Amino acid sequence: MKKYILDLTNAQFKTAAKSITDQDYRINQIIEWVYVKKASSFADFTNISKELRDTLDKRFLLRTLKIVKKEKSMIDGTVRYAFQTIDKKYFFAVFLPAKGKNSVCISSQIGCPVMCAFCSSGKVKLARNLSRGEILEQILQIENDAKEKVSGVLFMGMGEPTLNFNNITSVLNSLLSSKEFGIGKRHITLSSVGVAPAIKKLADDNFGVRLALSLHAVDEKQRKKLIPNNFGFKIEDILNAGKYYLKKTGSRITIEYILVKGINDVVADAHKLTRLLRHHELLNPDVQVNLIPFNPVADTQFKTPEQGAVQKFKNILKLNGITVNIRQAKGADISAACGQLGY
């Protein structure tokens, strides 16, 4: 059976490639074609002999994903990609163009076990984790299709990244390596619903990427309505994990807070959020709160909050010295905004 090259770390590929060449510099050239020159076919490896290219083609796979649908937002140019895997499963990724800093929002699982009530990905039953290669290939395919370089990566697509821990950390190593993707740690954001031990482990491994904590609520009752499956982690555990991450890595963290009308958007909630952040030593210039007005998805009873309520919420946080940002929905017309990456 052919090996999927992107599933292998460089060390693993070097071992696997020993059977096709004993020349280290050739192996390094191949790695360069895969990760730096980002060739999508072995035929493009022009400084490698035809014979070796044919052998590579017989033994390895360079791509396994197929773009089966592509929708472009008429509002902001955001592009939503639907990918099909080799075992005929489907998931999504989003290209977010911006002058000088294009980003991608990628998926880590097919479906999501967290089942956030406001998110259409959460309505898709977990099929499986995406492999290391399938996660990296999303970036390569989007760059190739958009003919643009990507310099920012958001792990905010389908799935909870920390539940696919080994593949995600292997991907982070590749993204950060100057011999592979070479993306700066400040340009990578990993979002988590708050799997506290995994967040602590990420802090200890010291990748130093930005962390986005999906808090979304100020008390357990509220949170349960929004995130039915929180794996037993309480708000307290999540904020303590955030505090640990901040202290250990010094990297900026964002507290993600989806505002849903009548659930968590009133003035008292804003004050409670401030108190929670203060209590967990998260009133800090390196902590930012992102307010995300709920983006409508199919089959939900949730409503988008009034603009006035969003502004009021923001002002209270701001008056308490919190850096706060209202996140504008990108690609809302093509269901590519936050929480809309479902089938």
Ligand code: SF4
């Ligand atoms: S918001 Fe994230 S964690 Fe929640 S269901 Fe959607 S993809 Fe899963």
